[in-house]
Amino acid sequence: MIKKMMHGNEACAYGAIIAGCRFFAGYPITPSSEIAEELAVLLPQVEGKFIQMEDEIASMAAILGASLNGIKSLTATSGPGFSLKQENIGYACQTEIPCVIVNVQRGGPSTGSPTMPSQEDFMQSRWGTHGDHFIVVLSPSSVQETFDLTVKSFNISEKYRTPVILLMDEIVGHMTEKMILPEPGEIEIIDRKKPSVKPEDFRPYENTEDGVPPMAAFGSGYRHHVTGLMHDETGFPTNNSEIIQKQKDRWKKKFDLARDTVVFTELTDAEDMEYLVFSYGSSARCTRKAVKIARENGLKVGSMKALTLWPFPGKELEKVSRGLKGIVVAEMNMGQAIREVERAVGKNVKVLGANRYDGESMHPDDILSVIEKF
Amino acid sequence: MQKKRFMITVDERLCKGCENCINQCPKKVLELSAKLKAYPARQEDCIGCLRCEYICPDFAITVTEIKGDSNEN
Amino acid sequence: MSFRYEIRLSGAGGQGLILIGKILAEAAAIFADLNATQSQSYGPESRGGASRSEVIISDEDIDYPKAGNVDFLLAMTQEAFDKYGEMTKNGGIVVYDMEMVHTPRQLEGVRVFPAQITELAIKEFSKPIVANMVALGIVINLSNILGIETVKEAIKSRVPKGTEEINLKAFDLGYEKGKELQGL
Amino acid sequence: MKTEIVLSYLRKDKLPHIWCPGCGHGIILGSMMRAVHKTGWKKDDIALVSGIGCSSRTPGYVDFNTLHTTHGRSLAFAAGIKFSNPRLNVISVMGDGDAVAIGGNHFIHAARRNLNITALVFNNYIYGMTGGQFSPTTPYKAIASTTPYGNIDKNFDIPSLAIGAGAGFVARSTAIHVPGLDDIIYQALNYDGFSVVEIISFCHVQYGKRNKLKTPLSMIDWLKSIALPIAAYEKLGEEQRRDKIPIGIFKNIPTEEYSQKYIKEIIDPNKSKDSILKDYCKAKLYDL
Numbered sequence: 001m002i003k004k005m006m007h008g009n010e011a012c013a014y015g016a017i018i019a020g021c022r023f024f025a026g027y028p029i030t031p032s033s034e035i036a037e038e039l040a041v042l043l044p045q046v047e048g049k050f051i052q053m054e055d056e057i058a059s060m061a062a063i064l065g066a067s068l069n070g071i072k073s074l075t076a077t078s079g080p081g082f083s084l085k086q087e088n089i090g091y092a093c094q095t096e097i098p099c100v101i102v103n104v105q106r107g108g109p110s111t112g113s114p115t116m117p118s119q120e121d122f123m124q125s126r127w128g129t130h131g132d133h134f135i136v137v138l139s140p141s142s143v144q145e146t147f148d149l150t151v152k153s154f155n156i157s158e159k160y161r162t163p164v165i166l167l168m169d170e171i172v173g174h175m176t177e178k179m180i181l182p183e184p185g186e187i188e189i190i191d192r193k194k195p196s197v198k199p200e201d202f203r204p205y206e207n208t209e210d211g212v213p214p215m216a217a218f219g220s221g222y223r224h225h226v227t228g229l230m231h232d233e234t235g236f237p238t239n240n241s242e243i244i245q246k247q248k249d250r251w252k253k254k255f256d257l258a259r260d261t262v263v264f265t266e267l268t269d270a271e272d273m274e275y276l277v278f279s280y281g282s283s284a285r286c287t288r289k290a291v292k293i294a295r296e297n298g299l300k301v302g303s304m305k306a307l308t309l310w311p312f313p314g315k316e317l318e319k320v321s322r323g324l325k326g327i328v329v330a331e332m333n334m335g336q337a338i339r340e341v342e343r344a345v346g347k348n349v350k351v352l353g354a355n356r357y358d359g360e361s362m363h364p365d366d367i368l369s370v371i372e373k374f
Numbered sequence: 375m376q377k378k379r380f381m382i383t384v385d386e387r388l389c390k391g392c393e394n395c396i397n398q399c400p401k402k403v404l405e406l407s408a409k410l411k412a413y414p415a416r417q418e419d420c421i422g423c424l425r426c427e428y429i430c431p432d433f434a435i436t437v438t439e440i441k442g443d444s445n446e447n
Numbered sequence: 448m449s450f451r452y453e454i455r456l457s458g459a460g461g462q463g464l465i466l467i468g469k470i471l472a473e474a475a476a477i478f479a480d481l482n483a484t485q486s487q488s489y490g491p492e493s494r495g496g497a498s499r500s501e502v503i504i505s506d507e508d509i510d511y512p513k514a515g516n517v518d519f520l521l522a523m524t525q526e527a528f529d530k531y532g533e534m535t536k537n538g539g540i541v542v543y544d545m546e547m548v549h550t551p552r553q554l555e556g557v558r559v560f561p562a563q564i565t566e567l568a569i570k571e572f573s574k575p576i577v578a579n580m581v582a583l584g585i586v587i588n589l590s591n592i593l594g595i596e597t598v599k600e601a602i603k604s605r606v607p608k609g610t611e612e613i614n615l616k617a618f619d620l621g622y623e624k625g626k627e628l629q630g631l
Numbered sequence: 632m633k634t635e636i637v638l639s640y641l642r643k644d645k646l647p648h649i650w651c652p653g654c655g656h657g658i659i660l661g662s663m664m665r666a667v668h669k670t671g672w673k674k675d676d677i678a679l680v681s682g683i684g685c686s687s688r689t690p691g692y693v694d695f696n697t698l699h700t701t702h703g704r705s706l707a708f709a710a711g712i713k714f715s716n717p718r719l720n721v722i723s724v725m726g727d728g729d730a731v732a733i734g735g736n737h738f739i740h741a742a743r744r745n746l747n748i749t750a751l752v753f754n755n756y757i758y759g760m761t762g763g764q765f766s767p768t769t770p771y772k773a774i775a776s777t778t779p780y781g782n783i784d785k786n787f788d789i790p791s792l793a794i795g796a797g798a799g800f801v802a803r804s805t806a807i808h809v810p811g812l813d814d815i816i817y818q819a820l821n822y823d824g825f826s827v828v829e830i831i832s833f834c835h836v837q838y839g840k841r842n843k844l845k846t847p848l849s850m851i852d853w854l855k856s857i858a859l860p861i862a863a864y865e866k867l868g869e870e871q872r873r874d875k876i877p878i879g880i881f882k883n884i885p886t887e888e889y890s891q892k893y894i895k896e897i898i899d900p901n902k903s904k905d906s907i908l909k910d911y912c913k914a915k916l917y918d919l
Contacts, residue, residue, distance in 0.1 A: 002907060005473040007485075018911045023715045044898045045905055046912045049714055049890075054740035058707035061700065061737075065680075065711025068698065069719070073711070091701050115488065175512050176469050176485040178476040184911045218678050218696035218712060219719050225642075225691055227699035236645065236691060237699075288510035361513050388646055392653030397848045427633050428809040429851075431657025432647055436634040 002181040008146040008172040009076075011179050012102055013038035015150025016074045018181075020189055021100070022048035023073040025062035027055055027081060030114040031170045032104035035076035056084035060101070064088060067097050068226065070192075070217030072154055076102035079121055080111060082128065089163055090129030091228045096205070096213070096251075098157040098192055100150070102166045104173040105281075107359050116359035117170035119281055122336040125165045126310045132248065134255040136262050137165040137310040141284040143177045149307060152264075155190040160258050161212055167309060169332070171282035171361050195222055204235045205247065211254030255311065264307035265316045269295065273302030275371055277354075278317065278341055279330040280306040283362045287330050290367035301371060309337070314344030321345040326374035330354040330367050350374060379440040380422040382414035388434035395426035395435055449507045452592050453514040456500040456582075457531050458523025458547070463579030466605065468500030470583065474593050474601035475504040484512040497526060504592060519590050521582055523547055523564070532557075540589055542628075544582070560589065560628045567624065568617060577617035584621020589629065595622060637664040640674065642694050649688055653847030655806030655832030656686055656753055662809050663722075663751065664693070666816035670720075677720045680709040682734060684726035685760050686753035686832070703734030706741040706750060713746045717890040721747070722820070727754040728766040731787050735767075742796035742825055746889045749819045750827045752789055755834040763837035774841040789829040790881045799886035800826035803878050806833060807854050815880065824886040831858065831876065 006014070012035050016024070024043060026036040036052065043050040049066070053059040056077055063073035077085060082103045092099055105121045107113030112120075121128075125137045136156050140146040146168060153164040195202045195214040204224045206213045213233075216222030229237035230244045238244065269291055270276075279287040284305040294301040304320065306313050321327060327349055329338040335353045342351050354370040356362040382403065391410035396402075404426060405415040412435070414420065426435050454471060456464040465487050472485035487500045501514040520535045522528035522543040528551060535541050537556040546565040562585055568578035580602070587598050599615060606614045641664065650656045667677065677695040681687035683702035690697035696719070700708045705723045713721040730738050730752045741748060757775060758764040765775035765782050768789065772781040793801045800822040804812040812830065819826040833839065833850035844850045857876050864877035 002910075003477055004907070005469065005477055005483075005485075014907060017908060023711070025711060042905055042908060044893075045902065045908055047898055049893065050897075051710070051714055053707065053710070054736050057704060058710070058737050058740070061704045061707035062711030062714070064700075065698075065708040065713075066715035067711075068696075069712060069716040071715045073715075087701055088704065171486060171512065174487055176472050177483065177509070177512075181907065181911070187911075218698075219675060219716060221675050223674060223694060223696055225697045225699070227691070228701055229699070282512070285510045285512055292510070363513075363515065364511060390647065390652035392847055394653050394658075394847055394851070397851070424633060424810075428661070429658060429807070430634075430661075431650060431652075431654050433634050433637050433641070433657070433661060436632065438632060 001183060004179055004181065005176055006143055006179045007034065007174055007176045008140065008143050008168060009034035009104065009174070010038050011143045011147040012076070012150045012166065012168070013042060014181075015147040016100070016154065017042055017046060017048070018187060019072065019151040019154035020191065021072045021074045021154060022046065023063060023066035023071045024049070024075065025051045025053050025059040025066070025073070026075050026077065027053055027059050029056075029078045029081045031106060031173050032076045032078045032102060034173070035102060035104070039074070056081040057087060060085040060088035063099050064092055064095075064097050067099050068218050070220065072098070072158065074100045074102065076104065078104050078106045078114070079108045082121060082124065086128040089135075090131060090133065092163040093129065093133035093135060094228050094230075095226050096161040096215075097163070098161050098215075099163050100153045100157055100166060101163060102168060104168045104170060106170060107357070113359045115170070117282065117332060117361050118357065118359070119169055119283060119332040120336070120357070121167060122309060122331065122333060125167050134251055135163055135165060135310060136160075136308070137167050138264075138307060139167040139280045139309050140172055140307070141281050141305060142172065143175065143179045145307065146172060147179055147181070151187060151189070155188065156262050158192040159190045159212070160254060160262075161192065161215055167281070169281045199223065203233045205231060205233045207233065207246070207250050210257055211250050259311050262308055263311055263313050263316065265313045266305040266307065267302065267320060268305075269302040270320060272300050274300040274325045275302070275328065275374065276320065276324055277301060277303045277328045277330055277367055277371075278306070278337070279303070280309055280337065283330045283332055286362040286364055287367060290330075290364040290371075293364055294368060294371055299371060312340045312344070314340060317341060317344045318346075321349045324349050326371070327351045328354050328367055328370045330362060332356050332362055378422055380417070380420040381438050381440050382417055382420055382426070383436045383438070384412050384414070385434045385436075386411045388432045390432055392431065394429045394431065398425045398429045400425065449505065451503060451505040451509075452519070452590070453517045454502040454504070454519040454521070454586065454590065455514050455517045455531055456502070456521045456523075457527035458498055458521075458544075460496045460498040462498065462523050463576065464498050464500045464521075464523065467579045467583040467586075468502050470598065470601045470605050471502045471504070471586070471593070473605060474598040475502075478597035478600045479593055481506055482509050484509050486512050497524075499527075519586060521586055523582065525549060528552075542582070542585055542589065544578070562624060562628060564621075567620060571620060572613060572617060574613070577613060580614045580617035581621035581624065584618040584623070585625040585628065588622045588625025633661070633665060636668050637661045640664040640667060640694055641692050645692050648692050650685060651836045653835060654685075655755065655834070655850075656689070658806045658809060659751070659753055659812070659830050659832060660689055660692065662812040663816055665810070665813045666820055669813070669817050670820050672720050676718065677722065678709070678712050679722050679724065680705050680712065681724045682726070682729040684729045684758070685755070685834075686724055686726040687729060689724045703729050703732070704737065705729065706734060706737040706748065709748045710741060710744070710746055713748050714890050714893070717747070717894075720820070722749045722751065724751045724753065726759075727752060727756065727768040727789075728758050731789060731792065732767045739792070739796035742793050742798035742827065744889050745797070745799065745825045745886055747823055748825055749816075749822070750825065751816065751819075752827065752829045753832045754789065754829055755832040755838060757834050757838040759834045759837045763841065773838070775838070776841075789827070793827040794882055798827050799824045799882065799884050800880075801882040802827070802880040803829040803831070803876070805831040805854050805858050805878060807851050808858065808878060818880065818883070822883070824888045
């Protein structure tokens with residue numbers, strides 16, 4: 001066990017390497033650049049590769065190229081870069097290439113507030129690229145969680161052949177606090193499944209039982225074709241609507257089956273709660289404080305922290321929402337997750353937003369003042 | 375010296391009848407058939423320059439030298 | 448009884464305030480077995496822009512990582528003094544660098560200490576860059592929140608290799624200065 | 632004879648390809664395969680990457696590790712492949728718009744960075760797949776669907792661009808200069824660093840029909856009339872050079888390849904290791 005002071009971006013870099021990441025491509029952008037800087041130092045030490053590309057689009061493309069070689073790959077960015085990466089995030093969804101994309105959020109739109117915290121990319125992380133697709137988004141609220149969720153991001157992306165977004169925010173990214181690294185053997189590391197058939201029988205997009213086709217690395221003898229066009233089980237383009245639907249249904253099946261293994265939430269003070277504060281990322285820390293203060297004032301308030309943002313933990317939320325007098329959704333934006341919360345709990349529970357979007361981090365008073373409104 | 379002889383085969387599944395081979399043949403060996411595919415109308419004139427093979431975008435043409443002809447033995 | 452102590456280190460980029468924030472947090476969380484967070488805000492310029500580093504030290508989990516009730520303010524520029532002086536809590540401490548803050552306002556309910564920080568660093572070490580360590584010594588002495596040895600351990604682990612000695616000397620000097628400020 | 636070699640590298644069940652009858656792209660594909668054959672590389676060790684457009688359909692027909700990516704991004708994907716596994720031979724095929732319009736930034740930086748990738752630019756002067764819009768290589772005054780009154784944009788000279796950006800091997804040929812093209816591609820493949828071959832292809836369907844060259848034959852004759860070896864071109868006066876295209880190898884100098892430089896200069900086994908990584912990452916995960 002190692003105890004170490006780290007900031008969130010540093011913890012992300014360590015988490016990536018310990019998860020097995022051996023390739024990083026990126027482009028500098030505040031407030032995520034420390035991830036690249038750390039990896040520029042660390043990757044060569046484990047015979048990994050670090051490359052600073054000419055832009056965000058190229059960075060995203062490069063990590064997909066590396067991942068096709070069977071190498072776990074990462075890129076890190078912030079809002080404006082995340083927008084540019086969306087093109088090839090879509091490619092990763094279409095071709096089911098495992099990869100992890102870190103977005104240390106800043107205020108937007110456009111250049112926005114580079115050095116100030118925000119959680120304005122909640123929706124973009126899910127729907128940033130065009131077309132129907134599935135994606136997993138995790139969001140840490142502490143340095144420890146950043147480490148843990150970085151490892152989980154890689155595991156999920158490898159296990160389910162999907163891009164995973166680690167949606168951080170500036171507060172977590174730049175905050176230094178204590179992190180505890182478990183013993184090396186205690187950290188679960190998952191690698192993608194490889195084909196076991198003969199190369200001539202290999203079907204790179206086969207409809208397997210779990211919906212996850214085995215993946216062969218370039219150069220491993222399983223020559224195959226990868227295209228961003230809709231393709232059949234063999235990987236070649238198709239315009240056959242029946243096959244297109246089958247492929248998309250398999251994606252859905254894959255994510256339906258994966259859903260419960262990738263959705264993480266933490267419920268606290270729930271036994272007697274009459275009000276619930278739902279939050280994620282650094283807002284969840286603020287929520288904890290707000291709940292303490294509210295309880296000191298005699299209000300029965302509990303909290304749910306979402307570590308997984310997408311798939312949205314609607315089921316988990318719905319289960320604990322019955323009989324509540326109100327739900328507060330605390331987020332540093334003008335109200336994004338709140339729509340999903342409303343959708344999950346229906347009309348029976350009143351849902352109000354505690355929103356902060358002035359570039360300052362959320363304050364417990366922002367939440368307490370909303371609880372008072374019920 | 376014995377004159378070399380060649381055989382031209384056209385894979386009709388691949389030929390799109392673009393006429394590149396017909397136009398580039400210095401000996402005017404090839405023609406377009408009624409099925410709009412290239413075919414060697416005057417194979418005996420072929421000098422084996424391979425221009426048709428090189429200019430065919432569809433890998434439909436193969437020129438092979440005819441060997442083991444009884445005349446040459 | 449739990450405690451939470453908030454330190455705000457504010458001034459300009461390039462003064463090394465983020466580093467001493469990290470040292471304070473590391474001293475508390477690693478060498479003193481408390482909990483600590485260090486966070487910061489900074490302008491886009493790496494030199495000269497406003498810089499703010501906040502350290503929260505507590506014996507329990509730190510939920511809210513931002514300073515809300517500042518116990519200790521170190522102001523290394525006039526702007527920092529003006530902006531944060533009045534946000535220091537009642538009974539708190541404000542230390543400012545006399546070299547940088549020329550028109551300190553009256554602050555009520557707060558103990559205010561004008562200190563030679565940058566000047567001392569230049570006079571004793573000919574290096575204004577160690578002013579942050581002088582300041583750290585003063586912070587540790589006046590706040591009395593952490594043991595001097597734990598902070599020294601943290602300094603050794605955080606400063607660039609080969610600069611430990613001068614940084615520790617500057618810290619010691621600051622610590623002594625702190626005693627002087629308290630009239631000890 | 633030659634066709635047999637070409638077909639041995641193709642996914643025969645995917646033929647006939649989608650290119651129009653007579654299209655220059657198929658001729659180039661044949662040339663590429665003969666050049667690859669000459670290198671002796673194993674199919675398993677080759678990655679063929681493309682972007683979007685007519686030329687970018689090439690990988691679908693070739694029995695290598697093949698990747699058909701997003702518009703303009705071929706070289707960026709190729710960089711990730713080559714840099715993460717230098718053992719693979721990486722070829723990137725692009726169209727003109729793909730390489731120097733939407734992918735222009737990747738193109739110049741690939742040339743500057745110098746990973747060992749062979750970039751083959753199939754230049755047919757037009758966006759063929761989308762219906763004949765003008766590209767950055769469309770000649771002055773030429774008609775395209777988006778230059779109905781004639782093109783007033785200046786066009787890129789791809790070899791000059793590549794040389795300016797630092798590529799060590801730069802050549803140009805055309806789809807009709809086979810088998811000379813085979814040799815140029817072969818030399819590019821063998822070059823240890825970033826190599827560029829601009830190959831003037833032809834699109835009689837989208838470019839030719841609007842510019843009085845509506846058959847493959849007329850386009851082939853046109854190419855014959857404008858392309859001439861670099862040495863011959865250089866002998867011409869400025870006036871005569873107009874409307875002519877020099878073909879051949881413009882630059883071929885040895886350079887230090889990027890991934891080798893990285894392995895040599897950055898991955899130093901004697902470097903002191905981070906204490907955490909020492910404990911947590913003992914295993915070497917793949918061969919360099």
